[in-house]
Each structure stands twice: as structure tokens, then as C-alpha cells.
Amino acid sequence: MRTHDSTPHLPTVGIGTFQLKSGTVIRDVLHSALSIGIRLFDTAQCYRNEELISQSLISLLPDFSLTRSDITIVSKLDPKNQGTEKAEAAVEKTLECFGGYVDVMLIHWPGVSKMKSDDPQIKVIRKESWKVLEDYQVKGKIKHIGVSNYTVYHLKELINYCSIKPTVLQNEFHPRYQELDVLEFCQEHGIKFMGYSPFGQGDLLSDKTIVAIAEKHHVLPSNVLVQWALQRGAICIPRTTKPERVIENLEYSSFILDSDDMQQMARLNDGHKFCWDPHRVV
Numbered sequence: 509m510r511t512h513d514s515t516p517h518l519p520t521v522g523i524g525t526f527q528l529k530s531g532t533v534i535r536d537v538l539h540s541a542l543s544i545g546i547r548l549f550d551t552a553q554c555y556r557n558e559e560l561i562s563q564s565l566i567s568l569l570p571d572f573s574l575t576r577s578d579i580t581i582v583s584k585l586d587p588k589n590q591g592t593e594k595a596e597a598a599v600e601k602t603l604e605c606f607g608g609y610v611d612v613m614l615i616h617w618p619g620v621s622k623m624k625s626d627d628p629q630i631k632v633i634r635k636e637s638w639k640v641l642e643d644y645q646v647k648g649k650i651k652h653i654g655v656s657n658y659t660v661y662h663l664k665e666l667i668n669y670c671s672i673k674p675t676v677l678q679n680e681f682h683p684r685y686q687e688l689d690v691l692e693f694c695q696e697h698g699i700k701f702m703g704y705s706p707f708g709q710g711d712l713l714s715d716k717t718i719v720a721i722a723e724k725h726h727v728l729p730s731n732v733l734v735q736w737a738l739q740r741g742a743i744c745i746p747r748t749t750k751p752e753r754v755i756e757n758l759e760y761s762s763f764i765l766d767s768d769d770m771q772q773m774a775r776l777n778d779g780h781k782f783c784w785d786p787h788r789v790v
């Protein structure tokens with residue numbers, strides 16, 4: 509197996525863009541993010557906002573004396589675009605959107621749209637998609653390739669057949685879903701772990717343990733959740749549609765969660781998922 513690139517150096521905090529669909533909201537949120545030094549933007553083909561994000565960045569970057577190479581774009585192959593031909597066409601479209609290359613491209617989901625999760629053909633199709641990503645990395649069009657929503661089972665399968673190993677994994681990650689087995693796997697294999705839904709899609713911001721820890725440090729619950737992810741070694745990509753929240757969530761004077769805070773948060777790990785669950789996908 510080839511390691512095309514060592515573990516990538518990526519910003520530790522980025523902006524999630526799931527459900528950001530209006531051009532004005534996207535522009536305002538990205539402006540806010542760029543103004544506080546955020547340089548990583550997470551999107552996906554199925555969010556249907558890649559063009560709007562690209563247009564906003566093209567108009568905003570010069571205001572911050574930045575160019576395309578100063579930012580990191582993460583995109584994901586839509587589950588409906590799995591398989592050789594569809595994946596190639598879809599990747600081309602994403603590349604075109606973002607100036608001919610993307611920094612990180614992930615297989616969004618181990619399954620395939622419209623196929624039952626126990627259909628054995630899924631394994632063949634996701635392997636084809638991986639080969640497409642490998643080819644684009646070799647061509648220099650994708651800097652880092654990886655997967656999302658892969659369990660240890662899916663990761664082991666991938667590690668067994670890949671020619672280029674994945675260097676990024678993006679999975680749900682917050683105190684109620686701590687993915688200890690996947691984190692360990694990533695550490696062993698030099699894969700960067702990016703955690704999504706850090707606020708539990710908003711729900712964890714009112715969790716009483718998180719609120720109490722935030723009060724203790726005189727910060728916001730969102731700051732506690734971002735800091736927790738960072739202290740666990742994950743890249744954190746929270747989402748908000750409100751430009752002022754980008755700043756309050758991500759620009760805070762540095763504080764450290766102490767071992768008591770971390771222990772309390774470790775105890776919240778009840779395996780609750782706010783997003784989709786890949787465990788049934790063969």
C-alpha cells in the first residue's frame with residue numbers, strides 16, 4: 509500500500525455548511541468566518557451549495573488578501589454518485605467549482621443511494637469510488653482523500669484493498685457520541701479525525717453538564733463543545749446560519765477544560781447519534 513501523502517496539516521477548526529442554502533446567508537457566514545481567521549470550509553455535493561460557496565469565496569477572498577491556496581475546501585462524494593462513472597463525473601463538477609482542485613474529498617457514506625444497506629454489491633461500488641478518488645489524487649486534483657461515516661469495519665475493509673490510504677475521516681463526534689474505537693483506529697493509521705455535529709445539531713448547547721462547565725469558565729456552551737473536540741484531537745466543524753454566532757462560537761479567549769470537566773463530559777457518552785447511522789451498511 510502506498511502512502512501518497514503523510515497525515516495532512518489541516519486547520520483544526522472550520523465551518524460546516526450543511527443546510528446553508530441561501531446565497532446571502534452563505535456570504536455573510538463566510539465573511540464572518542474569514543474575518544476571524546477560519547480557513548477550512550466543509551461542504552458536500554448533496555448540500556447543493558458548492559457553487560454558492562465558491563462564488564462567495566471568489567468575491568470575499570480578495571477583501572482579506574487571500575487566494576484559493578490559503579483556504580481548505582472539504583467536499584464529499586454524494587451517495588448517489590458512487591461507482592466509477594458517476595463518481596468521475598461528480599468529482600469533475602466539484603473540481604470545476606473550486607478552481608480545478610479540492611483540498612479534501614471524502615466518500616460521504618459507505619452505502620449507495622437507493623440500494624438496501626445489506627446489498628453485497630455496495631462493497632463493490634464503494635471500492636470503485638475509492639479507486640476514482642485515488643486516481644484524482646495521483647493526478648494532483650485532490651490533495652487528500654478520505655471517507656465519512658465509516659465504522660471500524662468499513663475502515664478495515666478499505667485499508668485492505670486501497671493503494672493509497674485514507675488520510676482524513678469525518679464522523680459524528682460530540683460528548684454523547686465519542687467514537688472511541690474509530691478514534692483509536694485513526695490514531696493507529698495516521699488518519700486525521702474530523703468531527704461533525706459538534707453541537708449535536710444544537711441540542712447539546714442546552715445540556716446541563718455542558719452549561720455548567722461553560723458557566724464555570726465564563727464561556728458559552730458552544731465554546732465548551734468546540735474546545736472538547738479540540739482537546740480530544742479532532743478537527744471541529746460547527747455550523748450556524750448566523751454570522752454573529754460564527755464569532756461567538758469560535759473566537760474566544762483560550763481556555764482549557766480541566767480533567768474534572770473532561771471526566772464529566774466523558775460520562776455523557778451514551779452512544780446517542782443525532783445524524784445517520786452507518787452500522788447497518790454492509
Ligand SMILES: NC(=O)c1ccc[n+]([C@@H]2O[C@H](COP(=O)([O-])OP(=O)(O)OC[C@H]3O[C@@H](n4cnc5c(N)ncnc54)[C@H](OP(=O)(O)O)[C@@H]3O)[C@@H](O)[C@H]2O)c1
Pocket residue numbers: 523524525526527550551616656657678679703704705706707708709710711713730745746747748749750753756757783
Ligand atoms: N459527513 C456527514 O455525514 C455530516 C453530517 C452532518 C454534518 N456534517 C458537517 O458538520 C457540520 C456541523 O454539523 P451539523 O450541521 O449537523 O450541526 P452542529 O454544528 O452540531 O449544530 C448546528 C446547529 O446549532 C445551532 N447553533 C450554532 N451555534 C449556536 C449558538 N451559539 N447558539 C444557539 N444555537 C446555535 C445552529 O442553529 P443556527 O443556524 O440558528 O445558529 C444549528 O441548528 C455540518 O454543517 C456539515 O458541514 C457532516
